[in-house]
Amino acid sequence: MQTLIDNFFNLEIVVAAWPILLQGFGMTLLLCAVVVPVGLAGGLVVALLSGARSRCLRWIMVGYVDFFRAFPPLVLLIFIYFGFPFAGIDIPEFAAVVLAFLLNSSSYYGEIFRAGIESIGRAQIDAARSTGLTAGQTMRHVILPQAIRNVLPDLIGNTLEVVKLTSIASVVALQELLYMARQAQSVTYNASPIVVAALMYLVLLWPLVRLLSRLEHKTLAGR
Amino acid sequence: MDNFLFSFFNLDVMVRYFPAIVDGFILTTYLGLAVVLTGLGLGLTLALIRSLRWRVVNVLIVIAVDVFRALPPLVIIILFYFALPSAGVTMTGFTATWLSLSLVLAAFSEEIFWAGILAVQKGQWEAARSTGLGLGQTLAYVVLPQAVRLTIPPLVNRAIAITKGTALGSVVAVQEILTQATTAQSFSGNPTPLTLGALAYLILFLPVVIFGRWLETRFAWRR
Numbered sequence: 001m002q003t004l005i006d007n008f009f010n011l012e013i014v015v016a017a018w019p020i021l022l023q024g025f026g027m028t029l030l031l032c033a034v035v036v037p038v039g040l041a042g043g044l045v046v047a048l049l050s051g052a053r054s055r056c057l058r059w060i061m062v063g064y065v066d067f068f069r070a071f072p073p074l075v076l077l078i079f080i081y082f083g084f085p086f087a088g089i090d091i092p093e094f095a096a097v098v099l100a101f102l103l104n105s106s107s108y109y110g111e112i113f114r115a116g117i118e119s120i121g122r123a124q125i126d127a128a129r130s131t132g133l134t135a136g137q138t139m140r141h142v143i144l145p146q147a148i149r150n151v152l153p154d155l156i157g158n159t160l161e162v163v164k165l166t167s168i169a170s171v172v173a174l175q176e177l178l179y180m181a182r183q184a185q186s187v188t189y190n191a192s193p194i195v196v197a198a199l200m201y202l203v204l205l206w207p208l209v210r211l212l213s214r215l216e217h218k219t220l221a222g223r
Numbered sequence: 224m225d226n227f228l229f230s231f232f233n234l235d236v237m238v239r240y241f242p243a244i245v246d247g248f249i250l251t252t253y254l255g256l257a258v259v260l261t262g263l264g265l266g267l268t269l270a271l272i273r274s275l276r277w278r279v280v281n282v283l284i285v286i287a288v289d290v291f292r293a294l295p296p297l298v299i300i301i302l303f304y305f306a307l308p309s310a311g312v313t314m315t316g317f318t319a320t321w322l323s324l325s326l327v328l329a330a331f332s333e334e335i336f337w338a339g340i341l342a343v344q345k346g347q348w349e350a351a352r353s354t355g356l357g358l359g360q361t362l363a364y365v366v367l368p369q370a371v372r373l374t375i376p377p378l379v380n381r382a383i384a385i386t387k388g389t390a391l392g393s394v395v396a397v398q399e400i401l402t403q404a405t406t407a408q409s410f411s412g413n414p415t416p417l418t419l420g421a422l423a424y425l426i427l428f429l430p431v432v433i434f435g436r437w438l439e440t441r442f443a444w445r446r
Binding site for chain 1: 231310341400414421433
């Protein structure tokens with residue numbers, strides 16, 4: 001038992017590693033604060049383009065979405081980070097991560113927004129337009145508020161996935177939580193920093209998982 | 224342009240590293256199938272146990288499911304591979320990746336199966352039981368066929384998303400596509416293997432993503 005505690009919950013090591021773990025946690029939060037809004041905005045654009053009148057544009061968007069949903073995000077990130085310099089584009093880690101996340105999560109968010117918009121009846125659009133609202137106003141004031149409410153559990157679910165996914169930034173040496181924990185582990189030869197990092201993810205995300213579970217069950221009960 | 228082709232579509236490099244990428248492709252396929260089988264199997268088993276409504280067991284299942292939904296898969300893989308050896312449990316990178324992703328898929332699919340089981344109305348249970356079917360028979364012949372139908376689209380999408388996580392195995396030296404591609408890239412000093420790797424992922428996952436999209440329209444949840 002004592003060896004287990006020494007190896008996984010070694011207080012001395014946790015105390016020593018705490019400052020850099022906190023720093024990593026801060027970077028993870030900063031990363032989320034950038035990639036989640038960027039992904040949501042990208043997703044909205046994808047959804048709006050997917051509903052465009054032009055058939056050609058619609059097919060291009062289907063292609064875009066399927067392409068980036070088929071691509072593992074880590075592969076995308078590595079391709080951008082290690083491949084771009086060969087094309088003469090030097091890209092810092094943070095920008096590479098944001099770009100990879102924009103491409104990946106805008107397709108997922110895009111599909112969710114599209115499903116939401118399609119769940120609103122055609123009659124709503126006709127009614128809104130006949131009261132004199134422009135197409136843009138109809139989208140903003142009539143369709144989107146209802147659409148977003150309809151797909152809120154999916155939006156939250158995808159946001160949870162995006163936040164979890166920020167851990168892959170450690171592979172390109174961005175100093176977020178997992179990277180810092182692994183650094184601390186390799187310096188101390190002790191697993192405690194990784195265990196603590198896992199606990200930090202759990203503290204950050206468990207409330208979101210619970211909320212999501214309740215929302216999912218509520219929509220189910222209302223069916 | 225020539226420079227670009229030389230970097231990303233270098234025929235010499237392609238020919239030289241093609242066999243390595245094929246090896247990676249086979250391993251990724253194998254790992255992905257193993258994850259889908261164990262993950263969905265375990266998820267269904269847990270959902271069935273949960274439907275027996277033993278209070279203590281259910282609380283344990285909910286906690287385990289929450290933990291594996293909240294933790295990033297990469298963190299779980301790293302815990303298994305780098306931290307568990309301190310407790311005397313060593314596993315290969317392959318086992319660590321397979322086990323981690325299976326547990327994550329089990330957690331997500333348990334929630335989906337459980338939602339499907341709940342969505343089958345109570346009257347169906349009562350009617351089945353009153354015709355003399357046992358609990359197991361009711362589950363097997365009445366509830367599950369309806370529940371599984373409802374759960375197919377979300378299950379397929381989740382299984383795809385998690386199977387793409389096999390690329391995370393590259394962090395713990397599993398010789399899958401991404402590892403083969405990055406190794407070949409650093410040996411050849413040319414990013415063409417990354418292009419090959421990316422193509423390999425598209426060949427593997429694009430058909431599944433398109434299949435998932437088709438299923439979604441075919442078996443859509445009737446709202």
